[in-house]
Amino acid sequence: MANSISNGFGFATWTSFIEESQIRALLKYKVKYYFAGGKPGIIPTDIFADILGNLSAKYKENPKLALEDLNYGPTGGESWFLKTLAKRLCDVRGIPIDCETEWEHVSITNGSQQAIYALLDTLIDPGDVIITPSPAYLGFLGPAEKLGARVITIPTDLDGIIPEDVENAVEVAKKRFGKCPDLIYVVPDSDNPKGTTLPMKRRQALFDIAEANEILLIEDAAYAEIQFKKNPKPIKTLDKDNSRVAYLGTSSKEAAVLRVGYSVLPSNVRDQVLKDKGYLDLCTTTLVQRILDEYYRKHIDEAMRVGIPRYKERYEAMAKAIDESFPAGVRTDPTGGFFIWWQSEDKKFVAKKFLETTGIPNDIIYVPGTPFYPQSGHRLTKDNKDVRPSLPEDNTMRLGFSYAPPEVISEGIERLGNLLSKELG
Numbered sequence: 001m002a003n004s005i006s007n008g009f010g011f012a013t014w015t016s017f018i019e020e021s022q023i024r025a026l027l028k029y030k031v032k033y034y035f036a037g038g039k040p041g042i043i044p045t046d047i048f049a050d051i052l053g054n055l056s057a058k059y060k061e062n063p064k065l066a067l068e069d070l071n072y073g074p075t076g077g078e079s080w081f082l083k084t085l086a087k088r089l090c091d092v093r094g095i096p097i098d099c100e101t102e103w104e105h106v107s108i109t110n111g112s113q114q115a116i117y118a119l120l121d122t123l124i125d126p127g128d129v130i131i132t133p134s135p136a137y138l139g140f141l142g143p144a145e146k147l148g149a150r151v152i153t154i155p156t157d158l159d160g161i162i163p164e165d166v167e168n169a170v171e172v173a174k175k176r177f178g179k180c181p182d183l184i185y186v187v188p189d190s191d192n193p194k195g196t197t198l199p200m201k202r203r204q205a206l207f208d209i210a211e212a213n214e215i216l217l218i219e220d221a222a223y224a225e226i227q228f229k230k231n232p233k234p235i236k237t238l239d240k241d242n243s244r245v246a247y248l249g250t251s252s253k254e255a256a257v258l259r260v261g262y263s264v265l266p267s268n269v270r271d272q273v274l275k276d277k278g279y280l281d282l283c284t285t286t287l288v289q290r291i292l293d294e295y296y297r298k299h300i301d302e303a304m305r306v307g308i309p310r311y312k313e314r315y316e317a318m319a320k321a322i323d324e325s326f327p328a329g330v331r332t333d334p335t336g337g338f339f340i341w342w343q344s345e346d347k348k349f350v351a352k353k354f355l356e357t358t359g360i361p362n363d364i365i366y367v368p369g370t371p372f373y374p375q376s377g378h379r380l381t382k383d384n385k386d387v388r389p390s391l392p393e394d395n396t397m398r399l400g401f402s403y404a405p406p407e408v409i410s411e412g413i414e415r416l417g418n419l420l421s422k423e424l425g
């Protein structure tokens with residue numbers, strides 16, 4: 001039923017039960033110590049300036065090309081860009097597609113956020129079941145709940161989601177809801193929000209569970225390129241016939257925030273996702289695909305060679321400052337990505353309230369852990385035989401090290417640590 005409002009028309013029901021994304025809400029604050037959204041702080045701006053300069057000259061010389069690039073294009077992306085990405089996905093990540101003949105398996109979306117939304121939109125009816133880690137990326141949870149999914153959250157440790165619990169959750173979903181889950185969602189490389197990386201054994205186990213139960217596994221590889229050491233192979237490498245895993249990449253973290261995501265989806269899934277995209281935005285801007293095509297063909301390796309050690313430096317500055325100044329608690333130890341997750345030993349601590357009363361007035365922003373838990377989801381009971389309403393762990397926070405330079409991180413985290421120590425004794 002629609003919500004009615006005073007001027008006569010009604011808003012859709014979801015508007016009353018889905019809260020604004022915490023990250024969007026926090027973007028409005030300009031503070032000195034920014035540890036909130038996953039904003040890339042190291043963008044190779046000189047490379048992009050050169051690409052834009054060359055492109056501008058090319059367009060002046062060749063107005064026909066300019067007319068094409070400033071026009072509508074195919075919904076799933078331009079063929080030349082798909083070929084470039086297919087080659088990189090094969091050569092660097094080992095994704096099992098033939099980049100000469102199967103480049104059409106790659107699709108472009110307006111950020112990987114659009115791929116997430118379209119996947120959910122095309123696979124989920126109200127009441128369908130989805131399995132996610134606890135905590136999970138809020139940009140996945142929000143749309144899943146908006147579309148009426150039942151989200152079952154699975155415990156995680158310092159290696160990420162625990163496959164045995166996923167297996168138990170599949171059985172509980174069948175028993176309790178009369179449905180096998182439709183989706184399992186994971187971020188295997190330096191997860192958002194915890195920063196954990198799934199070992200190969202767990203990747204294999206998740207793939208096997210998805211195969212055995214005919215579930216689509218969404219592998220969100222947003223941070224796959226931002227790695228301080230070599231990671232296990234993508235889960236997608238196990239999906240030899242491209243039928244079980246929806247693999248999502250994004251240029252946002254490894255290039256620039258030009259709103260371009262790229263995915264490899266099973267063909268029947270891709271057809272539905274592109275049908276949805278056709279109605280969401282018709283197509284992704286060709287101009288940005290042209291810019292990124294240059295970047296992925298010629299510059300990404302050098303940009304990563306320079307950029308990754310700088311992200312690592314920021315991570316080390318943050319980890320050191322947490323260890324030296326925070327009160328009792330546990331932090332994760334990421335080997336890439338943008339985030340560290342910290343949990344206070346004090347169960348009564350509420351990170352959201354502390355942010356409002358103390359963090360922001362002291363020029364500091366982080367993302368409280370609460371929105372990384374579904375608002376009305378389910379969690380497994382201790383005996384793994386049933387589910388209960390999921391509960392957020394309010395004493396947690398996600399600290400982003402990607403945006404601020406190391407010296408600002410050291411100073412800001414020390415300041416936050418002192419404030420926390422004063423609060424928590």
Ligand SMILES: Cc1ncc(COP(=O)(O)O)c(C=O)c1O
Nearest residue numbers: 038111112113192222250252261
């Ligand atoms: C895990 C994860 N997936 C997807 C996204 C969305 O990325 P984009 O829409 O910029 O490609 C993000 C952004 O922070 C993310 O952290």
